[in-house]
Amino acid sequence: xxxxxxxxxxxxxxxxxxxxxxxxxxxxxxxxxxxxxxxxxxxxxxxxxxxxxxxxxxxxxxxxxxxxxxxxxxxxxxxxxxxxxxxxxxxxxxxxxxxxxxxxxxxxxxxxxxxxxxxxxxxxxxxxxxxxxxxxxxxxxxxxxxxxxxxxxxxxxxxxxxxxxxxxxxxxxxxxxxxxxxxxxxxxxxxxxxxxxxxxxxxx
Amino acid sequence: xxxxxxxxxxxxxxxxxxxxxxxxxxxxxxxxxxxxxxxxxxxxxxxxxxxxxxxxxxxxxxxxxxxxxxxxxxxxxxxxxxxxxxxxxxxxxxxxxxxxxxxxxxxxxxxxxxxxxxxxxxxxxxxxxxxxxxxxxxxxxxxxxxxxxxxxxxxxxxxxxxxxxxxxxxxxxxxxxxxxxxxxxxxxxxxxxxxxxxxxxxxxxxxxxxxxxxxxxxxxxxxxxxxxxxxxxxxxxxxxxxxxxxxxxxxxxxxxxxxxxxxxxxxxxxxxxxxxxxxxxxxxxxxxxxxxxxxxxxxxxxxxxxxxxxxxxxxxxxxxxxxxxxxxxxxxxxxxxxxxxxxxx
Ligand SMILES: [Zn+2]
Ligand SMILES: [Zn+2]
Numbered sequence: 001x002x003x004x005x006x007x008x009x010x011x012x013x014x015x016x017x018x019x020x021x022x023x024x025x026x027x028x029x030x031x032x033x034x035x036x037x038x039x040x041x042x043x044x045x046x047x048x049x050x051x052x053x054x055x056x057x058x059x060x061x062x063x064x065x066x067x068x069x070x071x072x073x074x075x076x077x078x079x080x081x082x083x084x085x086x087x088x089x090x091x092x093x094x095x096x097x098x099x100x101x102x103x104x105x106x107x108x109x110x111x112x113x114x115x116x117x118x119x120x121x122x123x124x125x126x127x128x129x130x131x132x133x134x135x136x137x138x139x140x141x142x143x144x145x146x147x148x149x150x151x152x153x154x155x156x157x158x159x160x161x162x163x164x165x166x167x168x169x170x171x172x173x174x175x176x177x178x179x180x181x182x183x184x185x186x187x188x189x190x191x192x193x194x195x196x197x198x199x200x201x202x203x204x
Numbered sequence: 205x206x207x208x209x210x211x212x213x214x215x216x217x218x219x220x221x222x223x224x225x226x227x228x229x230x231x232x233x234x235x236x237x238x239x240x241x242x243x244x245x246x247x248x249x250x251x252x253x254x255x256x257x258x259x260x261x262x263x264x265x266x267x268x269x270x271x272x273x274x275x276x277x278x279x280x281x282x283x284x285x286x287x288x289x290x291x292x293x294x295x296x297x298x299x300x301x302x303x304x305x306x307x308x309x310x311x312x313x314x315x316x317x318x319x320x321x322x323x324x325x326x327x328x329x330x331x332x333x334x335x336x337x338x339x340x341x342x343x344x345x346x347x348x349x350x351x352x353x354x355x356x357x358x359x360x361x362x363x364x365x366x367x368x369x370x371x372x373x374x375x376x377x378x379x380x381x382x383x384x385x386x387x388x389x390x391x392x393x394x395x396x397x398x399x400x401x402x403x404x405x406x407x408x409x410x411x412x413x414x415x416x417x418x419x420x421x422x423x424x425x426x427x428x429x430x431x432x433x434x435x436x437x438x439x440x441x442x443x444x445x446x447x448x449x450x451x452x453x454x455x456x457x458x459x460x461x462x463x464x465x466x467x468x469x470x471x472x473x474x475x476x477x478x479x480x481x482x483x484x485x486x487x488x489x490x491x492x493x494x495x496x497x498x499x500x501x502x503x504x505x506x507x508x509x510x511x512x513x514x515x516x517x518x519x520x521x522x523x524x525x526x527x528x529x530x531x532x533x534x535x536x537x538x539x540x541x542x543x544x545x546x547x548x549x
Contacts, residue, residue, distance in 0.1 A: 069355075
């Protein structure tokens with residue numbers, strides 16, 4: 001019984017890293033969704049940590065200086081499905097290896113990670129395409145950018161985006177307190193997904 | 205006398221429940237070291253998104269998010285960073301209430317071994333302060349002395365983490381051995397219940413000649429609880445020190461981030477103040493938990509049908525189970541961190 005944890009695998013406690021995310025949905029010439037471009041801005045504490053010891057003091061880091069770190073980050077994201085979870089017609093979407101990734105340090109010293117995540121098979125958006133960006137371990141707390149969190153690139157006419165806000169920890173959660181306090185301490189928390197916005201792309 | 209069954213009926217489940225609450229979340233593990241944005245050591249275990257845990261997480265996050273601002277303010281204002289210290293204290297209290305932080309180790313150790321509250325508090329505070337010092341040492345040495353990048357710092361923290369988990373495993377093994385021996389001894393030494401029932405001396409066994417507040421002289425042939433000193437192995441500062449070390453060595457991601465950020469702002473000392481305040485907060489929570497563990501155990505042992513062989517066996521079984529939990533925790537964490545280190549799934 002004590003060892004169930006090993007199989008339970010990755011699942012963490014509480015966020016230490018905050019990310020403000022922006023996404024772009026990229027269409028191909030046939031009007032299908034072919035990739036999702038992520039841009040993640042890290043909070044100032046994590047940004048300071050990530051850039052610690054790289055480059056010269058006081059100067060903003062160049063993309064080249066940050067390239068090795070970008071590579072490591074993106075590579076280790078694979079095991080976590082790039083924190084990007086998509087569905088089309090209630091079918092899980094598989095992603096290929098990310099392309100053109102980079103890290104940059106903005107003027108305000110915040111670090112931004114960008115990468116393009118291609119769909120293994122491009123899919124039509126005429127039937128409910130939706131995705132979420134979150135860390136299931138909840139070590140990283142993702143939040144979609146307030147304005148223009150999602151944009152479309154090369155979308156056919158009439159496509160729309162809908163960002164459904166995060167489900168706040170509602171009163172129902174408190175109600176469940178009694179039964180969940182003990183049973184809820186079991187593995188497989190859904191905290192990350194619970195707080196994640198759901199983005200829906202609809203095309204005519 | 206009549207209240208005893210009620211209290212026993214309350215206290216024993218309470219103690220069991222407490223150990224369950226403490227141990228259960230720890231069985232599932234923190235993310236592997238391969239987490240793309242790992243900071244220092246791995247974080248503790250799964251938390252429930254609901255109810256009390258959800259609330260604790262929300263509070264903790266709230267405090268933590270304010271910390272970077274408080275560090276900036278401390279930089280601007282100079283002087284003693286009281287705001288930062290207060291925030292860090294609050295963060296520490298809520299942070300430690302969540303999973304991880306060697307809390308499970310300390311509570312299990314208390315349940316297995318410890319009946320003296322004061323020593324429990326010393327252990328809780330020692331572990332929490334050690335945790336703060338480890339974070340300061342790791343960041344101070346790797347960032348300031350070696351100008352190391354984050355990856356190196358994480359690697360250093362990872363080594364400390366492995367050592368800490370190995371320590372928990374060793375502690376568990378020691379406790380299991382001692383408690384296992386005590387359990388076997390109890391089986392051998394304690395007169396069998398059947399003997400007493402048959403002889404009809406159960407009344408004597410309850411020591412009618414003793415009042416409630418009595419001393420246990422050699423003539424008084426009963427006990428309220430297995431005295432640690434009679435358990436084959438009494439309290440040892442060695443195992444207490446090992447507990448502090450095992451529970452407290454692992455540095456906390458939050459502390460590392462605060463320190464590195466403070467360093468980047470050019471006020472490392474404010475970061476140290478913050479981390480020490482965090483440790484104090486962590487210590488308060490852990491101490492509360494340790495006290496509850498000691499209290500629950502003392503109550504359970506004290507009021508479980510005094511003097512019966514069954515209560516002796518129950519007490520020792522309980523301690524043995526708690527000792528096994530420490531061992532299991534150590535092995536689980538160690539395996540997980542080693543598996544994570546190789547990048548295996
Ligand atoms: Zn933490
Ligand atoms: Zn921590």
